[in-house]
Each structure stands twice: as structure tokens, then as C-alpha cells.
Amino acid sequence: MPGSEAQTLAHDQELAGLDLLELAVDAGESRGRRLWRSTWPKVAALVLGIGFWQVVVWSGWRPEFALAPPRAAWNDLWEYLEEGTLTTALGITMRRAAVGFALAIVIGTIVGSLVARIRPLRAAVGSLITGLQTMPSIAWFPLAILIFKLSEQAILFVVVLGAAPSIANGLIAGADTIPPILLRAGRVLGARGLAAYRYVILPASLPSFVGGLKQGWAFAWRSLMAGELLVVLRGKESVGFLLNQNREVNNSSGLLATMIVILVIGIVVDSVLFGTLERAIRRRWGLLDAAR
Amino acid sequence: MNDPRTTDADVGDAPATTVPSVPPGRLPAVALRGVSKVYGGGRTAVAAVDHIDLDVAPGELVCLVGASGCGKSTLLNLIAGLDRPTTGRIDVEGRTALMFQDAALFPWLTTASNIELALKLRKVPKAERRPRVESLLRTVHLESFADKRPHELSGGMRQRVALARAFAQDADVLLMDEPFGALDAMTRDILHDELESLWRDRSFTIVFVTHNVREAARLADRIVVLSSRPGRVTAMFDVDVDRPRRIESPEVSEIAATVTSQLREEVRRHARQ
Numbered sequence: 001m002p003g004s005e006a007q008t009l010a011h012d013q014e015l016a017g018l019d020l021l022e023l024a025v026d027a028g029e030s031r032g033r034r035l036w037r038s039t040w041p042k043v044a045a046l047v048l049g050i051g052f053w054q055v056v057v058w059s060g061w062r063p064e065f066a067l068a069p070p071r072a073a074w075n076d077l078w079e080y081l082e083e084g085t086l087t088t089a090l091g092i093t094m095r096r097a098a099v100g101f102a103l104a105i106v107i108g109t110i111v112g113s114l115v116a117r118i119r120p121l122r123a124a125v126g127s128l129i130t131g132l133q134t135m136p137s138i139a140w141f142p143l144a145i146l147i148f149k150l151s152e153q154a155i156l157f158v159v160v161l162g163a164a165p166s167i168a169n170g171l172i173a174g175a176d177t178i179p180p181i182l183l184r185a186g187r188v189l190g191a192r193g194l195a196a197y198r199y200v201i202l203p204a205s206l207p208s209f210v211g212g213l214k215q216g217w218a219f220a221w222r223s224l225m226a227g228e229l230l231v232v233l234r235g236k237e238s239v240g241f242l243l244n245q246n247r248e249v250n251n252s253s254g255l256l257a258t259m260i261v262i263l264v265i266g267i268v269v270d271s272v273l274f275g276t277l278e279r280a281i282r283r284r285w286g287l288l289d290a291a292r
Numbered sequence: 293m294n295d296p297r298t299t300d301a302d303v304g305d306a307p308a309t310t311v312p313s314v315p316p317g318r319l320p321a322v323a324l325r326g327v328s329k330v331y332g333g334g335r336t337a338v339a340a341v342d343h344i345d346l347d348v349a350p351g352e353l354v355c356l357v358g359a360s361g362c363g364k365s366t367l368l369n370l371i372a373g374l375d376r377p378t379t380g381r382i383d384v385e386g387r388t389a390l391m392f393q394d395a396a397l398f399p400w401l402t403t404a405s406n407i408e409l410a411l412k413l414r415k416v417p418k419a420e421r422r423p424r425v426e427s428l429l430r431t432v433h434l435e436s437f438a439d440k441r442p443h444e445l446s447g448g449m450r451q452r453v454a455l456a457r458a459f460a461q462d463a464d465v466l467l468m469d470e471p472f473g474a475l476d477a478m479t480r481d482i483l484h485d486e487l488e489s490l491w492r493d494r495s496f497t498i499v500f501v502t503h504n505v506r507e508a509a510r511l512a513d514r515i516v517v518l519s520s521r522p523g524r525v526t527a528m529f530d531v532d533v534d535r536p537r538r539i540e541s542p543e544v545s546e547i548a549a550t551v552t553s554q555l556r557e558e559v560r561r562h563a564r565q
Contacts (some may be wrong), residue, residue, distance in 0.1 A: 011485045019481060020517035022446030169459050187374060188389065190413045199409060203400045285399040286443020292408065 002219035068253035073279025077257040085242070086261065093228065093239040094265075096152070098161030101220045105158060108167025108216065109209075113167065113197065113206045116175035116205075126172070135160035140231050155227035161222035163216035170212015209280050214274040221266050319345040319385050321324075321497035322371055323467050327380035329366050340366040341522075342522035343380070345413040349496030350385065355508035356501045356516050357428065357551065359559055363523030364501040368467045369384065371499065386464025393470040395450035397442040403453050404429065404438040410460035428456040448479035452486070459490075468500045481539055484510050488536055505555065510539040517551060518559050527554050 047173045050070050054171020058071040063074070080086035113130065115121050140158045149155040178201065186200035238260060246255035326348045331338050341363035348354050356364050361561055368373040370382055372390045397406045404425050411421045428436045432452040442450055451471060458466055472480045488511065491498060502508050508515045509531060517527040533543040 010491065011482065011489070012536070014482050015486065019434075019437075019446065022448065059299060070476055181392060181394050181396045182398060184374070185392070185398075188372065189410050190345060195413060199413065200398070203398070204334070206400065284441060286441060 031240070053259050057286075059185035060230060064252065065250045068256055072253035073256040073260065075261065076251075076253045080242075082256060083238030085237070089237055089239045089242050090261070090265075092236055093224065096155060096159065096228075096238070097220060097224050100156050100224065101163055101217060101276075103156070104160045104163035104216055104220060106168055107165040108212070109171060111164070112168035112209075113175075113202070116172045116198075117201070120161040122172075122265055124227050129168050129172075131220075132161065133169060137219065138226040138230075141227065145231065150233065152233070154223065158227050159220050159223045163220035166219055167212045168207075170209050170215065171205055174208030175201055175214070177208065178204040207278070207287070209210065210274060210278050212272060214278065217269055217274065218266070221269070225262060318350060318473050320351040320383075322348040322499060323344070323380045323381075323383040324371075325383075326368075327382060329363065329369060329370060329375070330378045339522035340520060341370075341518075342524050344523070344525055346516065346525060348497055348499060350464075350497055351426050353498040353500065353511055353513050354516060356442075356499065356518055357503060357505055357508045357513035357555065358518035358523065359503070359520045359555060360554075362518035364503075364518060367518075367523065368469050368499065368501055371465070376426060381397075381505075382424060386466055388465045388467055389458035389461040389463035391454050391469065391471045392469045393473045395442070395454040396521050397490075398452055399442050399452055402439050402441055403445070406442070406453055407457050410445045410457045411468050414461065418532070424460065424522050426457055431459065432456045432486070444477075446473045448475050450481060451475065451483065455487070455490075456489070463496065465497045465499065468498060470502055473502070473504070480507070484539065485536065487511065493537075504541055505551045506544065506548045508534075509544045509551065510537055515547070515551055517554055517558070520562060526558060527551075 021225060053070055057064070057067055063068070068167045077086075111129070115126060137158050140161055141154070144154040144157045144190060148157060183196075183203055186196055191199050225240055225243075229244060232241055232244060237274045239258060243255060246252075279288070320535075326342050326346045328342050329340045331340055344367065351454060355368065366375070368390060370377050371384060371389050372516055373384075374387070374390070375419060397403075398409070399410065407425050407428050408421050411424055416424065425438075426435065429438055432455055434449060434452055434456070437449065442453070445453065454471070472483050474484065484507070489500075500508070500511060505515075512531050515529040516525055518524065519526045529547065533541070533545055533547070538542055
């Protein structure tokens, strides 16, 4: 029947036309421009901060052995790099951070998935996890030292305790905020039990989970620094060891150089690693504001 | 006038009682017998649907219409097996798929992966999934949008992906819960054409819930009117209009008018109680 064929064709064209009309127009900004727009405020803040530091030094508020000028800290930083002191210290510290954080991810994910979906477990330990999250990790060290003595395990123990609750909480919050319609859609498609976890609940919790990882990293990094100051092990010249050593010899410039390194690592991991991951996920999901 | 059993020829002469239009010797695709669903208990118990008897023939397109609180969605959930009836029996021949007003696509998956997931969860082997997804995408005319994510599609396109995903379940009975309710009139019209042409060979059955009487008249073989609080079947109308139909045709409008007056009577009855 030619009439019906013509109608089908018209219908297909209508559909295609509507599809094209309704799609959002992508008015992209150039990469360079975007980079500049996000970079210049950071550079300005850095210049301002260093300027303030220099002004305080010039004011003669404290002698130079207590508060060194930026220039001296910069020189010490170069020296550390050239001697290889910094490389060694970072090697030891970052290995501890990586092992502790990896362990925290495993534990946090397992605990988080169990607590998120099992009601009695949630009632039993849900608020305990939040409590652990707010507990200053340095408060764990006396116990950790009694149990594990002055050892790598003592540091690891506290790093894991610092980071795991945040990671678990991120997953729990993610599972709590899944739109019910997605859970229903999953059930309609036949996702039950473990399949529901794998194909619906875990992927749907991902943005919140990455938020938890980010926070967990911040806690892990703090705990690690506290640990390296308290638990000083022979032959382990870590970043924390550098801090202690510089304080003991009144070397303010070396101390400040080390602190800058600690700060930079924190920022790089937080914003470069997790920030990029978070943005990539948000873009994929369409959660990013198009104007940004 | 308000008795649907005595309306004119266009509307047909289906009785308002049970069991219509299933040819002898064939099982109905969906059979409901005395189905009730009560939420809560004791003095606060609320009957969402009450003693519903309904048969849907294989390949039939039945629209359920009713005012708010008629338990339309509850009924679909019961047929889909997402919920159990308090009393009564529900028999479904074959598998069901359910579509909602929200497309409910997974935002972390592309169009193609959303459809593929339905196949994966049915344990369709990997080698078979790719070609199936491609053919389903062609079915809903979205083959060039396979790699887009849901947020990059329009509401109407998302609903078509949801339709393709429902087809991927190889369902014998497609349950649709106001699937086009959130779309603009133009898109809805086009999707009516789309749905009608996909269902043309009547290889599956559709139970379509809507509060839009015109939409029901446009699509249905039969319109089932439900009362509100509790939901009961109060009238049925056979729609004997040739396909493909147009929503603005006089025949469709006339049926819509008849069903609307029946629904209004229903609403007035509530005001008098």
C-alpha cells in the first residue's frame, strides 16, 4: 500500500527532524582559554601568599632561624632535590601512603557495601563509622604504639583508620541517594541480589564514592604526617623525619621547604588525581553545569 | 447516555462486566481474577485496587484510564510481579517488561550499553548482544545515537531508548505506565505513531496506563475505565477505528468524548459521597 509507505517515510523524517532540533547545541570554549581561566586565580593567590610571608619576615617579627624568608626556603628545596634527600624521603613516605590508602579503599569499600544494604548492620555500626570519621587520628597513636610498638604497622594502622571511615561513608551516602526509579528499573530488568549490586547500586554510587575517596585521602595524608612525626624509625628518613630533624637544628628554611612539599603533594593528589576523576564522572553523567 | 453498554456503534457493545474479546481456545495474555491490593492494615488500611477482573487477549492493546487514585500504577506493578496482590489471581502468559513515565535510563551507560544491560541480565551470550543492540537501535531510529549518554538525549529520545530496552527483554506483555506523560504534544504524537507501527504485527500485548483519554482513544483496541478509591473496573469501550489512526480524527475525538463523560460522572459521584 503506497499510502502507508509514504506515511512511514513522513513519520521517519518527523522523528529525525525532532531529534536534531532537540539536541543541545555544544558551544565549546577553547582548551587554552579554559585552562587560563582556571589557572590565573591560583597563580595570583600563590603570589599573594608568598608576598605576605616575605612581608612578615621583613617586619622582623621573628629571627630568621625561626622564620626564614621564601628565598631561603626555595634554596633549601633545590638543595634537597639535588642531594636526593627529598627523593629518598618521598619514596618512603609515598610508599606508606599508597599501601595505607589502598588498604583503606579495600576495607572501606567492603564495610561500606555491607552497611549500606544490610539494615541491622546499619543500625549497629552506621553512626560508629561517622564517629570514627570525626575522631582525630592522632588520638589513635598511643594505642597503636602499645599494640604494634614503634613500627611500620603502627603507622599503617592509623592511616587506614583515618581513611577507611570516609571511604565507607562515601559509599553509604551514595547508595542512600540512588534515585528509587533506577532501583526499580534495575529490578524490572531482572537485576537482583549480587547483579543489582554490580550493575545498579555500585555504579550509581560512584560520584559519592569518589567524594569519599577524596576525603579519605585527606585523612590518610594527615594521619601519615602525624605518624611520621611520632613514630620515627631508624634508617627511614621520611618526610616527617625531615620535619623533625630541621626543627632540632633550628633550620627554619629546611623546615618550610619540607612543609611546602607536603602541601603540594596534598593539593596535587586531591585536585589533580581525584578532582579530575570527579569531573570526568560528573561530565559523563551530565551533572556538570554547562556554563562551567 | 452515561451507560457505556448502550453507546453507539463506534464505541462498540462490549459489556462492562468481565472476560471480553479473547478468542475461544486461546489463553489470555493477562488474566486478572478478583485482584485486590490493600496497603496498610487495621483502620488505616487503604484499598488501592478492589476486585478487578480483566482479560487481555494476546496481541491486544488495552488502555487503562482513570482519575487520580484509581490504582493504575499499582495494577501494573502487580502484573509485572513487582508486588503481590492481597487477594485474587494474576496469570501472565510469558514475560513482562515495564516502562515508566521517567525513562529511568542508567546515566553512567551509553544508549547502546543501557539496552545491552537488559540482554546481559537475561544472560544473552556476548556474541549475540552486539547485533541485537544494533537492530533494537534501528527499531527506534536511534542508530546514530548509540554512544550518547542519556543526558545528551531529549526526553522523547530517552523514552525511545527505554522502549528499545523493554524490547530487549523479549517480553510478551509490555506494560507502560504513562510513558509519554512528560513529553510535549508534538513528540507524543510522533511516538504514538512509532509505538503503533512497532506493534503493528501484534506479536506482543500492550497494557498502557494513561490519564489522557485522547491518547487512550488514539492507541487502544479497548479502553478500560477505572473508578477511584478504590480502583474498580467501571466501564469498557471497544475502539473500532481503522489503523493507522490520527489523534485529531473525528472518530478518535468522538470516543474520547464518550470516555471523558464517563470519567466525569465517576468524579461527580465522588463529590456526592
